[in-house]
Amino acid sequence: MLSDTTNAYESLIWGNKKNSKFVTCSFRKRVIEIAKNLGLPQKNNKGANWLMAVMALETEGTFDYQTDNGIGYVGLVQFGEDAVKDIGTTQKSLLSMSRFEQLDYVEQWIGRKKDKINCLTDVYLSVLLPDKTGKGSDKDLVLWTSDREAYYNNPAFHKEKDEWKTLNHRGKFNKKGKKIYKRGYTENGTTYMWEVTQEIEQWYNEGTEKKNNCNDGSCTLSNQDNADLDIKAGIDWLETLSVTKSDLDSAPNNYKVSYAQESGSKANLRSELTEDALSKMDCSELVCRYLNKIGWSSDIKKYTTLDLKNLANKHPEWLERQDENYKPKTGDIFLWRTHKGHTGVIVDHNEATDSVTTIESISEKEYESRTFLGENSGHEGYDFKGVVKWKWNKRTGRHLTGHKSGDCRFYTPKVHYTKTDK
Template identity: 40%
Template sequence: MSGWFGDLWDWGETKGTATKDKAPTVQKPEGRSPAMVKQRPQEKKETCVCKEQYKDLVWGGKVSCEFRKKVVQMAINLGLPQKNYEGANWLMTIMALESAYSFSPKCGTFGKNPDESSKYKYVGLIQFGKAAAEEVGTTRTHLISLTAEEQLDYVEKHFQLKQFKGLLNNRTALYLSVNYPSATKYASDKDHVVYDSTKDAYDDNPMFKRETHEFWIDKKGKKQYYTGKEGKSYVWEFEEALKEVEDLGKSNKTKTFTCENINKTNDKVNAKDVVTYHIYSGGKIEKHIPKKIKEGFEKKYKYVFHDSKGNEHEVCTADWHTTKEKGIGQVYKTKPTHSKVISDQNVSEGNTSRRVKYENGDIAEYGNHPKKGIIWLLYKAGKNNVELVKMPDSLNYSKDGILIAYNFSKTQRRYTGANSFAGFIGYLAKSGYKLTTTGSCFSEGSSFPSQEHCNGRSVDTLYLGVIEQDQKVIDNAMFFHFTEVLKGVNSYCEKLKRAGNGGTLHNSHLHSGNFDSSIIKIIKEQ
């Protein structure tokens, strides 16, 4: 695990890279992700707990209300200072630095090619390596499958390790336990050398080069760092750097409060015979569940869009089913043989030419990956069920100035998350363009050639080829709660703003992923 700072690097399908003694550098983030979440009902209370209690948490605008609440509780559990949420702010600062300000549970090098045998691949909120994951009783494969909120449980376990008992008395100690654990006990000694130029960590963590002989200012006024020269990184340099990150986090406090999206007994259900998603032009999404569902509609969802004039547009009704959740695809050169095979079929589904199903629920798919060539991807089955909807083969809804339209291109990945589909319809309507999609996932949650599209959490769309139009699509994908929107790196994509760096794989298409399902308000008929 290690911190970083400076210029953004190529993340590809996932983001980030770090090592226990090595780390790349990142730039300051542009914008922020929406913090739109639901909260458990509280007795006789309808206001947002974040607005009342956690509004001053640094970097709070990058995470959900649930995340903020768990961090505050973690600070209590760890015995950190509580006044003005000082300890919670330390934790937020450390996770901001380690995750390149993304707070993504998937950032790091591990997700690009998941391989548990590699010691030097890292993932998550504090960049867990192989050994660090094992120390808290898990694996990187499991960590990358979690939400940010779920991964916090393992972050807390790291800080609770016996080796840090009695040492986490300040912000620097907390950070050293992540960046360079052996130095944690020296966190109060400002002149202690954490590492010097004999260690790779010295050049790989330029944020902690703060002496005048360690950097220069270029013609553009940007700080540049010397490499290959003798030098030392002292505790005081870590202290200064962490203060800068925390100060930057003050301008990224949350301004959006939606955890008051709780069910109220006086909410009127606008659904008859079938569970209905109501998608509003302002970004709100509700799932209305009638008391009685009509026979034959038990496995169907209706999707209705509400325009800015209050008109309702019944877009479509889609079939849904449940399947075991699948982990991010792991690369194999030969067919995995870890479990009994129950079926092995040749298929013709875009890039996918073969599919193997195993007795334990895993699925392996074989075909031509656009970057890795001919490979297998193994999607391991989890314990939980996920709901997937069968997307209509095309949509061409047009009425009263509202266009909600798409068609598929060269793919059979025509399933997606039930909630994600509501967000997709929202940004199609808000954008007003007919888009071409290369799909989401297959019926059982696998998603070859993508490692990341499992469980229908991401949808790809081809670029329209007009900057203004593609920018509008990006903006509205984010507006409708897709928290991981990635573009390519060619000259055209460089003109697009706000979307993250998706590497060369995304030169041909936009990736809209990690829909924030927590913003959906569920209303049940009493």
């Protein structure tokens, strides 16, 4: 889930896209949200900057979520085999994910020790040596000695005199029979907490020189990142298909476009422009046609609500899921998906009353007697059987973010297809 745009484009260390193509505005937003979820310090995005420093160290500043160090660790925080088992995934799955999906597992992995995190070193320990989390201030604590391979596998922590310069043959050879040398003392090598702290602080400090400045035009996204989408054309088109409350008062069953789910041999109707295809649509078909009208996609997609939800999880730079406090804007869509799903387009949000007007294709009977959180259906006296334009009294009501699924959110379409086709 991505946070409201209020904090979307604040500066973070290592946030400059010139440093890494993977650190976009959406990426930073997600990091800010993770820091909040983990209870890390919020002032000046201190906790989010801690997370950025950790990922910078683990990926050597690239933020490449497909990083494989060659000795059994992968991803943004170098997940090992034991780690991925603990969080219910595999290294192969992690490497096939988008960076945004992988961030969910970063949150989950660090979150296991969140109650013990007191400083930057503790955040890093939650990744490096989880059992040591909370002891980051114990500078003389011994973490490894040279009788463990871990000592040699982490030369970045060799901060004592000549420790990093010393080359040690550990009895291993490459495929050509040549000796493999590793850095570190031959005897009595020790990694102390202060060495780990020095290394993570070095990456933090380096990152302060690489902050993003979203006011200089360097962002891949901005508050106007969908300005090249023709939202008005899309809404105008939807208006021609929809009926209003007054229309239903006059003719209850006279829909311009009726509700129908086209599948199987009729699935092609979801993207055709024939009279038959345009005379009936389900909710996701209407939204996909709308996305094509505004220039989000070059063709009409056949996405279901599940497809749209998955797309937003994988590519929030294309379709950005907002949090539950977000106030929708004209052109956004709402979407929920559990075992079933529903979606539609936001036409207007009245901030004074917090009411929301949508256009959606819906098949639902009214129900006055059945309530959810003290509210009725929102369309008492009207059975919906097609594309309607409807004013819902509350943004947080049962039809929108208060839906019983607990999963309904607003999403913002982003990026014209001429920049990135979907």
